[in-house]
Amino acid sequence: MAIARPIPDLNDRPYFHPDFLTHRWEVWGVWGVWEVWGERFLPHPPTPPTLLDFSLVRNPGHKAFVAVYNQRMQKLTITRPDDWHLHLRDGAALKAVLPFTVRQFARAIIMPNLKPPIRSVADAACYRDRILAAIPEGQQFEPLMTLYLTDNTSPDEILRAKESPFIKAVKYYPAGATTNSDSGVTDILKCDRVFEAMQQVDMPLLLHGEVTDNDVDTFDREKVFIERHLIPFKQRFPNLRVVLEHITTSDAVQYVLSANTIAATITPQHLLFNRNALFKGGLRTHFYCLPILKREEHRQALLQAATSGNPKFFLGTDSAPHTRTSKESSCGCAGCFSALHALELYAEAFESVKALDKLEAFASFYGPDFYQLPRNTERITLSKTTWRVPDEVPFMESGLVPLGAGQEMTWQMV
Ligand code: NCD
Ligand code: ZN
Numbered sequence: 001m002a003i004a005r006p007i008p009d010l011n012d013r014p015y016f017h018p019d020f021l022t023h024r025w026e027v028w029g030v031w032g033v034w035e036v037w038g039e040r041f042l043p044h045p046p047t048p049p050t051l052l053d054f055s056l057v058r059n060p061g062h063k064a065f066v067a068v069y070n071q072r073m074q075k076l077t078i079t080r081p082d083d084w085h086l087h088l089r090d091g092a093a094l095k096a097v098l099p100f101t102v103r104q105f106a107r108a109i110i111m112p113n114l115k116p117p118i119r120s121v122a123d124a125a126c127y128r129d130r131i132l133a134a135i136p137e138g139q140q141f142e143p144l145m146t147l148y149l150t151d152n153t154s155p156d157e158i159l160r161a162k163e164s165p166f167i168k169a170v171k172y173y174p175a176g177a178t179t180n181s182d183s184g185v186t187d188i189l190k191c192d193r194v195f196e197a198m199q200q201v202d203m204p205l206l207l208h209g210e211v212t213d214n215d216v217d218t219f220d221r222e223k224v225f226i227e228r229h230l231i232p233f234k235q236r237f238p239n240l241r242v243v244l245e246h247i248t249t250s251d252a253v254q255y256v257l258s259a260n261t262i263a264a265t266i267t268p269q270h271l272l273f274n275r276n277a278l279f280k281g282g283l284r285t286h287f288y289c290l291p292i293l294k295r296e297e298h299r300q301a302l303l304q305a306a307t308s309g310n311p312k313f314f315l316g317t318d319s320a321p322h323t324r325t326s327k328e329s330s331c332g333c334a335g336c337f338s339a340l341h342a343l344e345l346y347a348e349a350f351e352s353v354k355a356l357d358k359l360e361a362f363a364s365f366y367g368p369d370f371y372q373l374p375r376n377t378e379r380i381t382l383s384k385t386t387w388r389v390p391d392e393v394p395f396m397e398s399g400l401v402p403l404g405a406g407q408e409m410t411w412q413m414v
Contacts, residue, residue, distance in 0.1 A: 085316030265316025
């Protein structure tokens with residue numbers, strides 16, 4: 001058994017966080033060596049540490065510390081999460097992908113970028129009925145609907161949306177920014193009357209935060225959107241609650257931290273991969289999504305934000321299914337499919353920075369808190385098991401390739 005050397009800053013160890021005793025780590029693995037000021041006791045019994053161990057750890061004034069090495073955490077039980085950014089599509093595609101989300105999540109914010117988009121409360125009501133009809137027999141799931149903002153959305157539609165019990169937000173796509181965004185907003189200034197209504201009735205605005213200008217480098221489009229559009233927008237509508245969706249840069253993290261009434265969702269792909277994934281040994285279109293993967297320093301900033309315990313950052317997968325043929329094409333579609341194993345992917349990301357104790361709040365608390373909805377009460381369990389992400393799951397005519405297909409995972413939802 002490898003013996004780690006004494007740990008310089010005990011507070012950096014998630015297992016010694018003040019919340020330690022209330023955490024729901026249910027099954028403990030074998031406890032390794034513990035060490036008091038260099039003196040070793042072997043072997044520690046295979047139980048969690050006692051309160052005495054804990055108080056010693058938290059009392060550096062003793063000039064002594066106890067290091068307890070958790071060799072392997074076997075199970076993690078958390079409140080059932082919600083997905084605050086999801087593409088379900090429609091028809092046969094909806095039927096194929098919805099069961100994956102229902103298995104993991106209690107609720108999801110459903111993106112409105114269908115063809116044609118969900119522009120009115122009436123459209124959203126019909127789409128919601130189709131989603132409800134596609135839920136597998138005997139299972140529970142609540143779709144939280146959104147409206148697709150266009151140049152022609154009226155303030156009256158916002159008032160109607162506010163009255164509807166199931167519309168929770170309005171989605172802004174800059175025209176042409178991503179999949180099915182042709183009817184999006186051509187100029188953010190054109191919608192000020194609608195934003196005024198939204199601010200008035202407290203309807204959240206969800207932003208695809210990228211400029212579409214051809215003279216702006218693809219990798220800079222989020223940063224430029226923040227500078228050119230979001231900062232002035234937030235000055236015009238300081239009380240409008242905003243979610244900057246699927247953030248990808250340290251610039252976005254910084255901005256969200258600095259501004260009021262703004263939160264952000266973070267996807268598993270942006271936590272786990274940097275832009276090298278797009279080019280590893282060839283062009284890897286299954287890693288292509290928008291906003292595009294960025295440099296490693298940005299991935300690090302996102303990981304830090306997601307695991308910081310700051311309620312402004314919460315889970316939104318942006319799982320966006322496209323058939324294999326539409327991805328593997330001379331003009332491949334943008335979107336990664338992660339609904340199959342979203343929680344496992346997030347668990348891998350959080351574990352990589354020893355922050356599994358922050359996963360529950362990110363996945364299950366901060367989203368409902370932002371949307372002013374109750375937190376779920378049911379719980380789900382992930383277990384430490386090695387498995388391989390399948391190469392494909394059945395979907396339409398040519399199958400669906402999950403994010404990280406073929407890669408090994410070490411957590412699995414049970
Ligand atoms: C999404 C899709 O396919 O609908 N694609 C993506 O790359 N994220 C649209 C979106 O959210 O941008
Ligand atoms: Zn999306």
